[in-house]
């Protein structure tokens with residue numbers, strides 16, 4: 001076997017892996033049609049038939065609801081906006097605690113702070129990396145009002161147990177399915193497994209509209225409140241006959257007709273794009289599972305993983321080579337691998353310093369808040385261990401990957417493990 005690239009040999013792969021591209025002629029044509037219509041957004045921020053947006057926005061919402069088998073789909077301009085609206089709709093406010101995952105994109109937790117409530121971090125499961133039911137139970141308090149469950153990397157959260165905990169404690173559950181359109185749990189679509197679900201249509205996600213998002217719910221009241229928050233609720237509530245004014249400060253989270261037109265085309269491709277992700281992941285797993293120093297992605301019984309990210313656990317105690325060294329060696333062979341995912345959120349400066357609104361410590365020292373939240377390093381040991389020591393992330397399970405590309409990834413691992421004693 002040839003010399004490792006890090007020791008001066010030739011890399012297995014000298015050209016980059018293919019980019020993920022989902023946009024084509026259908027999207028271009030759909031956008032051209034919107035341009036010809038000249039109406040790029042038809043919303044009005046008042047009680048009027050256009051309060052719900054133009055024809056393409058409403059069409060995408062109908063298609064989305066049908067595709068995911070849910071009563072209401074409400075488009076927004078990002079999943080971040082969608083999470084903010086979902087938290088607002090759920091009625092959370094000052095003094096409340098919301099249980100969140102530390103190992104996710106930042107907005108999954110900051111949506112809680114937007115409503116002056118307190119994010120309380122519960123640790124993740126070491127196999128599927130989503131928030132674990134046991135850790136949720138450990139941080140429950142009389143102040144807990146909601147849980148945000150993130151289907152991280154495309155694996156649905158442990159909803160059977162989490163919805164049970166929620167029912168026993170009268171909590172609203174929000175599913176952040178930004179990474180999981182196309183995933184399933186017990187034949188139900190990820191995104192529809194909780195009280196409210198949020199999808200992302202950001203450029204980096206499985207299907208996209210540049211920027212965009214969709215909030216879904218079977219609950220009429222929650223869906224109406226999301227529609228209100230999306231579009232200047234405070235101007236509309238009286239004429240619409242809305243009497244519950246809690247969190248009815250509205251925003252402009254509206255999607256344009258352009259993104260909606262693109263979204264309709266993208267949605268048609270979702271199933272096929274997900275199958276391709278699964279094809280790539282299964283292909284990699286079939287070979288990579290043979291290495292004792294790697295744990296390939298776990299898929300829970302009844303779950304379909306959509307592999308937005310392909311997570312691998314690396315066991316340095318088996319090789320005697322640290323993860324950072326191992327990742328460096330893989331990169332030298334031409335495989336840009338991620339070490340961990342994101343810093344556990346509570347370690348961000350905003351949480352460590354408890355500075356959010358102004359400089360006085362609001363909302364953490366709010367007189368309405370009777371708890372004392374802990375953001376110390378060590379509160380979520382599994383998330384920290386995954387981040388600092390074990391997790392490797394690959395972004396190469398997608399439709400543009402050929403068998404040759406996947407074989408190159410496997411060859412890189414074979415070469416590195418064959419030469420591991422030289423490191």
Ligand SMILES: *Cc1c(COP(=O)(O)O)cnc(C)c1O
Pocket residue numbers: 077078079080081104105107108150152176178179199200201202212213
């Ligand atoms: C991308 C992402 C978001 C935010 O999506 P945007 O549409 O970019 O605002 C939220 N949560 C998770 C888990 C994500 O991956």
